[in-house]
Amino acid sequence: MVGFPLLLVPLAVYNIIAFLMPGVSFTDPLIRLTLLSGEQWQITLSDMLLAVGVLMLLFEVIKGARPGAKYLTDHLLSLIVFGAAAAEFVLWPKFGNSTYCLLTLLALVDFISGIALRTRRRAVVAAPAPVSKSQPEAPRHAPAVEPAPPRPEPAPIVTPAPAAPIPPATSVAESVLLDQSAPKPTVNSPDLQPGSQPSSDTPQR
Numbered sequence: 001m002v003g004f005p006l007l008l009v010p011l012a013v014y015n016i017i018a019f020l021m022p023g024v025s026f027t028d029p030l031i032r033l034t035l036l037s038g039e040q041w042q043i044t045l046s047d048m049l050l051a052v053g054v055l056m057l058l059f060e061v062i063k064g065a066r067p068g069a070k071y072l073t074d075h076l077l078s079l080i081v082f083g084a085a086a087a088e089f090v091l092w093p094k095f096g097n098s099t100y101c102l103l104t105l106l107a108l109v110d111f112i113s114g115i116a117l118r119t120r121r122r123a124v125v126a127a128p129a130p131v132s133k134s135q136p137e138a139p140r141h142a143p144a145v146e147p148a149p150p151r152p153e154p155a156p157i158v159t160p161a162p163a164a165p166i167p168p169a170t171s172v173a174e175s176v177l178l179d180q181s182a183p184k185p186t187v188n189s190p191d192l193q194p195g196s197q198p199s200s201d202t203p204q205r
Contacts, residue, residue: 013049089101
């Protein structure tokens with residue numbers, strides 16, 4: 001929704017009085033107030049227009065400070081209001097006075113403050129929010145990860161038993177020679193008497 005430029009209100013009132021009511025003076029006092037000091041305060045029409053302009057500028061700044069309050073069209077309308085007021089102040093003799101000059105400056109302040117607030121709001125949104133060290137950071141939920149399929153267990157590796165060492169050929173030959181050189185035990189015959197020698201010519205029975 002496009003916002004209405006509030007500074008247009010005092011400028012429009014000034015234009016209505018200048019064009020439609022030429023006999024009305026902006027410097028004649030409208031209200032007289034007696035202060036506590038005893039001084040009499042005279043309020044003119046120009047003072048009232050300036051006071052209304054200041055209040056409208058305050059409302060414009062409050063509107064622009066809200067997030068997402070002012071769009072580009074609002075800034076364009078504020079620029080148009082300021083341009084029209086500046087043109088009237090320079091070109092028309094009825095507007096060449098201090099009152100209208102101050103109203104034109106208020107319109108300029110409205111336009112510049114809107115641009116500044118918009119730039120500041122963009123910078124705040126773009127910058128990351130600082131994390132306080134005193135407060136612990138909120139835990140972040142890890143994304144759900146699907147469990148991996150179970151892997152087949154590898155078959156146990158059977159290591160063959162070490163083969164019996166083969167004895168060398170020299171040790172085999174030595175064992176054979178030792179068996180041959182060993183003395184053989186003598187077996188006594190039951191027919192022989194002790195002390196008698198066996199005879200090769202023993203007759204067979």
